[in-house]
Amino acid sequence: MLTLTHISKSYGARGEVAALTDVSLGIGQGEFCAIVGASGCGKSTLLNIIGLLDRPDAGQVAFDRRVIDAGSRAEAARLRNELIGFVFQSFHLLPRLTAWQNAALPLQYRGVSRSDRRPRALEMLDQVGLKDRAEHLPSELSGGQSQRVALARALIGAPRLLLADEPTGSLDSASANDIMALLRRINREAGLTIVMVTHDRDLAARCDRRIELHDGQVVSAEAAA
Ligand SMILES: Nc1ncnc2c1ncn2[C@@H]1O[C@H](COP(=O)(O)OP(=O)(O)OP(=O)(O)O)[C@@H](O)[C@H]1O
Ligand SMILES: [Mg+2]
Structure with missing residues (x-):
């Protein structure tokens, strides 16, 4: 579903930090892939390019063989909204919103009414095992629970691709295992x-x-x- 061809990316005024050099890669529909490697080897850079959050200096990204127009930010934003869900190491929940309101944010951005958002967010929270925490604020949730809310938010728009940058990096090993099991289940059951x-x-x-x-x-x- 996803093809990267000859992707390169460097940082710095003169491009002196080469973050990625000539990366070509194909990822099939329904695959659950891990990106591994030492700190600074370019993992986040690669994920951000796949997620259309960042543009490569050279090379192409294609979804379903359709090449993304590297020049068009609007096109990238539209596809990102439509196709991709993200989770990060540090959850990125909005502190003043409850769990369900956080999970519902992508629907809000799409203009779905509040009365339609709430049941869909509760359904997503139920799927990640967190329905009973729907009215809690992020400050009242554990790390593992916060990551479940972030996962519900990533999935609520029914993405084709879920990108996760160290989703268990700030969790203890038991919570990390739970999140991994949840990702595995979503991958198997929904073919995500x-x-x-x-x-x-x-x-x-x-x-x-x-x-x-x-x-x-x-x-x-x-x-x-
Ligand atoms: N915005 C930026 N400006 C300048 N250099 C950057 C920027 N982002 C990343 N880099 C550099 O690009 C290289 C790859 O960084 P990247 O964040 O992709 O690594 P990583 O594999 O995700 O590392 P970690 O495991 O520590 O998260 C590093 O040398 C990093 O210092
Ligand atoms: Mg990183």
Whole structure:
């Protein structure tokens, strides 16, 4: 469903920091991929380019063989809204909104009325096992619960692709396991394509496939055994 061809990206006024060099990669519909590699090797940069949050200096990103117009921010934003859900290490919940209001945010941005948002958000919270916390503020939730709210928010717009940058990075190992199990279940039951950056070798081993980066290049992209 997703094809990257000859992607390069560098940072700095003169492009002196090469974050990605000539990365080509295909990710199939329904795959659950881990992106692994040392700190600074370009994992987040790669995820941001896949998620159309950042543009490559060279190369192409295509969804379903349709090449994304690298020049058009409006087109990128529209596709991002329509196709992609994101979760991050640090949840990014809005502190003054309750769990269900946070989960419903993408619907609000799409102009869905409040009375229609609430039942859909409660349904999503139920799917991530958090219906009983719907009226709580983020400050009243544990890390694992906060990440479930973030996951509900990422999924509420029915994306084709879920991108997760260290989703368990700030959780204890029990909560990390719960989130991983939830991602695995969503992948299996809904056939959702997931790309997850992780430092955790055990979690990476539970994915279908590991894509390993080293200094901005793909050094291995093996399929599941
Ligand atoms: N906005 C930026 N400006 C300048 N350099 C950047 C920027 N973002 C990333 N870099 C550099 O690009 C390289 C790749 O960074 P990236 O964040 O993709 O690494 P990472 O693999 O996600 O690391 P980590 O595991 O620590 O999150 C690093 O050398 C980093 O310092
Ligand atoms: Mg990173």
